[in-house]
Amino acid sequence: MSHKILFVFATLKEAESFLSKKIRVSQGELYRLNASNWILVTGISILNSILFLSLTIPKIKPSLVVNLGIAGTFSPSIYSLGSTVICKTEIWPELGIYMPAGVNRKLLKFPLWDTIDNKIDLNPTKILHKFQLNLSFPKVTSLTVSGVSGFEKQAQTLKKAFQADIENMEGFALAYACYILKVPFLEIRTISNVVGVKDKKFWDIAKALSSLAKLKEYFL
Numbered sequence: 543m544s545h546k547i548l549f550v551f552a553t554l555k556e557a558e559s560f561l562s563k564k565i566r567v568s569q570g571e572l573y574r575l576n577a578s579n580w581i582l583v584t585g586i587s588i589l590n591s592i593l594f595l596s597l598t599i600p601k602i603k604p605s606l607v608v609n610l611g612i613a614g615t616f617s618p619s620i621y622s623l624g625s626t627v628i629c630k631t632e633i634w635p636e637l638g639i640y641m642p643a644g645v646n647r648k649l650l651k652f653p654l655w656d657t658i659d660n661k662i663d664l665n666p667t668k669i670l671h672k673f674q675l676n677l678s679f680p681k682v683t684s685l686t687v688s689g690v691s692g693f694e695k696q697a698q699t700l701k702k703a704f705q706a707d708i709e710n711m712e713g714f715a716l717a718y719a720c721y722i723l724k725v726p727f728l729e730i731r732t733i734s735n736v737v738g739v740k741d742k743k744f745w746d747i748a749k750a751l752s753s754l755a756k757l758k759e760y761f762l
C-alpha cells in the first residue's frame with residue numbers, strides 16, 4: 543500500500559514553488575494533489591500551523607507529515623543561502639520566563655507535556671529509512687520563534703544559548719502536534735537569509751524557493 547503524505551507549508555508561495563505550479567487553496571484548506579499526496583498551507587506562526595495541522599490530521603490520517611519551507615541560517619559559512627537542510631531537533635526558545643539574560647526555562651515550573659519540553663528530537667534518519675526517502679542533506683538544530691530575530695545581537699544570543707543552526711516560525715509546533723497525534727514527521731528547510739538580517743535586500747528568497755522545487759523529485 544502506498545503512503546499517504548501530507549505536505550505542510552506556511553505560505554502559498556512556498557507550496558507553489560515546491561509543486562512548480564499554481565494551486566487554488568485557502569489558508570487551512572486541504573488540497574488533494576493525487577491519490578497519495580495532500581497539501582496544507584497553514585499561514586505563518588506556531589498558532590496557524592498547530593491549529594490547521596491538528597484539524598487536518600484526523601480528516602486524512604496521513605502516514606507521514608512533511609514540513610517544507612524557507613528558514614534563516616545562524617551559520618551562513620556552513621549553511622549558505624539556497625542550501626537545503628533536514629531538521630534533527632526542534633527547539634522552542636521562547637518557552638519560559640523573560641529575564642535580563644533572556645528566556646529562562648527552568649524558572650517556569652510547569653511542564654509542557656509529559657514527555658516533551660521545549661525540545662523535540664525528530665529522528666530524521668529513522669523516518670527517512672522507514673519511508674525509503676533517499677535525501678542526504680545536512681541535519682541541523684532548528685529554533686521555532688514567534689518573534690523573528692531582527693538584529694545581529696539577538697541572533698548571536700540564540701545561536702549560543704541553543705547551539706542553533708537555523709530559525710523558522712512553525713517547525714516546533716508542527717512536530718509537537720505530530721508527536722501528540724502519533725504521526726511521523728519530517729522537516730526540510732531551504733535557506734533564504736541570515737538570521738538577524740532584517741533587510742530583505744540581503745535575503746535570497748528566490749534561491750530558497752528554487753531549492754524547494756528541487757525537492758519534488760524525492761517525493762512526487
Ligand SMILES: O=C(O)c1cccc(C(=O)CC[C@H]2O[C@@H](n3cnc4c(=O)[nH]cnc43)[C@H](O)[C@@H]2O)c1
Pocket residue numbers: 552553555556586587611612613614615687690691709710711712734735736737738747
Ligand atoms: O517575500 C516573499 O516573496 C516570500 C516568499 C515566500 C515566503 C516568504 C516568507 O517570508 C516566509 C516566512 C516563513 O519563512 C520562515 N523564515 C525565513 N527566514 C526566517 C528567519 O530568519 N527567522 C524565522 N523564520 C524565518 C518562517 O518559517 C516563516 O514562516 C516570503
